[in-house]
Amino acid sequence: MDQRRSQDSPRREPIRSPGLWIGMAVIVLAGVPFYLPAGSVHPMLLGLPYWMAISVLFTVLFAAFVSWICLRRWNVVEPEEQAAARDGGEMR
Structure with missing residues (x-):
């Protein structure tokens, strides 16, 4: 699964991206069909x-x-894990 993450890419956490939160909110609100006629x-x-x-x-x-x-969108590899992978050794 390491092919999805670049070892040189900085650590990213999408929780800090307001665009992703807006996208999630729009999907959730669209999934609750309150905008349809009642009782149909x-x-x-x-x-x-x-x-x-x-x-x-x-x-x-x-x-x-x-x-x-x-x-x-999420690079969750910690710096220690990146260093261990780069050096070819294992983490302690």
Whole structure:
């Protein structure tokens, strides 16, 4: 899994990025279909009310977004681990 992180890249923590928080908030708010008419269950999509299909879609989108953040935007390798990997030795 080291191919996803560059050993020379600085330590990054996406928790400090307001854009990622805004993206997560938008996905969560879009996944709660409060903007649809009250009491509506029609039309049906694959046998499910369309509000449920919207919720499931945005739940999967949220999981994909958080996975992308963890895999691509987060460099969690500590400096000691980087030094050990560079020297070819093990950490103590």
